[in-house]
Amino acid sequence: MSEDIRWARGQYRGYDVRLPVEPDHELTRVEPGTPCGEYMRRFWTPVAMSSQLGDKPVAIRILAEDLVIFRDGEGRVGLLHKHCAHRRASLEFGRIEKRGIRCCYHGWHFDVDGTILETPGESASSNICRSICQPAYPVREFKGLVFAYMGPPDDVPAFPYLDSFDLPDHELVPYSIHSPCNWLQETENAIDPYHSVFLHGRVNGPQFPGLEHFVELPVVSFHQRDAAIVYSHARRVGDLVMLRFHDYILPNAAQNGGMFQKLEKTKFFGRTSLTKWVVPIDSTNSRKFGWRHFNDKDEVLRQGRREEVGWEKVDFYGQTAHRPYAEMQSNPGDWDVWVSQGPINVHKREYLGRTDEGIAMLRRRLRKDIRAVAKGEKIVQAAGDENNPFPTYGGDTVLKVAKSNDDEALMKGLQKQVAEIYFAADHLKGEARSARIKTDLATAFPDSAE
Numbered sequence: 309m310s311e312d313i314r315w316a317r318g319q320y321r322g323y324d325v326r327l328p329v330e331p332d333h334e335l336t337r338v339e340p341g342t343p344c345g346e347y348m349r350r351f352w353t354p355v356a357m358s359s360q361l362g363d364k365p366v367a368i369r370i371l372a373e374d375l376v377i378f379r380d381g382e383g384r385v386g387l388l389h390k391h392c393a394h395r396r397a398s399l400e401f402g403r404i405e406k407r408g409i410r411c412c413y414h415g416w417h418f419d420v421d422g423t424i425l426e427t428p429g430e431s432a433s434s435n436i437c438r439s440i441c442q443p444a445y446p447v448r449e450f451k452g453l454v455f456a457y458m459g460p461p462d463d464v465p466a467f468p469y470l471d472s473f474d475l476p477d478h479e480l481v482p483y484s485i486h487s488p489c490n491w492l493q494e495t496e497n498a499i500d501p502y503h504s505v506f507l508h509g510r511v512n513g514p515q516f517p518g519l520e521h522f523v524e525l526p527v528v529s530f531h532q533r534d535a536a537i538v539y540s541h542a543r544r545v546g547d548l549v550m551l552r553f554h555d556y557i558l559p560n561a562a563q564n565g566g567m568f569q570k571l572e573k574t575k576f577f578g579r580t581s582l583t584k585w586v587v588p589i590d591s592t593n594s595r596k597f598g599w600r601h602f603n604d605k606d607e608v609l610r611q612g613r614r615e616e617v618g619w620e621k622v623d624f625y626g627q628t629a630h631r632p633y634a635e636m637q638s639n640p641g642d643w644d645v646w647v648s649q650g651p652i653n654v655h656k657r658e659y660l661g662r663t664d665e666g667i668a669m670l671r672r673r674l675r676k677d678i679r680a681v682a683k684g685e686k687i688v689q690a691a692g693d694e695n696n697p698f699p700t701y702g703g704d705t706v707l708k709v710a711k712s713n714d715d716e717a718l719m720k721g722l723q724k725q726v727a728e729i730y731f732a733a734d735h736l737k738g739e740a741r742s743a744r745i746k747t748d749l750a751t752a753f754p755d756s757a758e
């Protein structure tokens with residue numbers, strides 16, 4: 309280096325970090341046989357939208373497995389390995405039958421569970437139908453999404469029936485969006501409330517109507533649960549404290565607070581506007597499946613648009629690839645940033661700070677459960693049914709509370725108090741649960757009564 313160019317420590321150090329570093333394979337690779345791939349296969353997960361299932365089979369890829377999905381003539385959904393058990397022709401070229409699907413190449417006929425119904429070119433005495441099958445997975449169709457279980461067949465978990473699937477004022481509209489990157493990147497966005505301050509506020513200007521107060525740095529509290537991480541972010545606007553709760557349900561589901569709402573007066577136990585799963589297609593592609601919850605009672609700004617929710621689209625800012633590059637660059641949204649982290653984000657090249665508490669917590673929980681599955685241990689999962697759904701908390705409570713000298717401590721206390729009121733009603737269901745929570749909030753915060 310010449311005498312007149314002496315860079316201080318920390319300046320122009322690009323060369324020091326030029327060499328590639330391996331991603332965190334344990335948390336990111338989902339191919340069959342990988343630790344995370346085996347872990348992800350322990351859960352029911354959405355794999356398709358019902359609207360995809362027409363008169364032709366559809367080739368899909370989930371957890372790095374090539375599959376074909378179809379609805380047969382009896383209305384049953386089949387999810388089979390894509391390659392035919394005979395000589396591996398793709399069943400996406402097969403013919404849907406009244407019962408099951410027929411391979412186009414030599415006419416083998418498969419039921420939706422993989423049973424071979426017919427091998428027409430073989431002799432009548434052939435034993436093939438009884439000795440082998442077409443690999444298949446069980447499915448459950450629910451409110452416009454098709455869920456599948458791709459794990460060990462002797463250990464099928466309960467379906468993750470959340471209480472938010474049946475909220476009385478909510479209409480659930482399904483949607484699905486592809487992201488060309490590892491699943492963890494998008495899902496981590498759902499446990500990072502601080503990005504809202506900058507991406508959706510200070511750096512680019514407000515992106516979500518009704519949530520302009522996002523520009524304030526929040527006070528964040530995490531509430532660890534058995535199968536979920538619930539967190540709240542609190543902000544003060546005048547004498548109102550906005551407490552926005554989110555659910556992160558392991559391994560890849562999330563529910564946020566309400567959208568298109570006007571949070572300018574008190575509110576008790578508002579509910580979510582969105583339930584979503586980030587499903588690995590393979591290690592460098594993912595597909596979100598979810599529902600927009602349309603709730604005309606709470607979404608008073610009336611900016612939700614049902615016609616903009618569906619395949620590759622949802623009705624709020626910055627969620628898809630389908631925007632001009634110049635527009636993405638001048639006002640990037642969530643989709644743009646998680647894809648921009650690369651095909652698989654390299655955690656060793658990150659520098660986590662205080663805003664990343666949720667990210668670090670999620671990675672620890674995932675790693676613990678991934679290792680438990682690898683050791684053959686049971687893991688806790690969200691489970692429920694129509695009569696006994698899994699309680700969730702995503703949504704907003706707004707309290708009227710005067711500012712204190714230590715407002716951060718005040719808000720932390722409010723988060724703890726409200727969360728405890730929420731959790732204390734877990735044993736109740738439906739309207740009874742909601743009514744109990746609202747009554748208890750009104751008792752605890754009489755100045756905030758709605």
Ligand code: FES
Nearest residue numbers: 392394395411414
């Ligand atoms: S490859 Fe499918 S029937 Fe021959």
Ligand SMILES: [Fe+2]
Nearest residue numbers: 503504508642
């Ligand atoms: Fe966001």
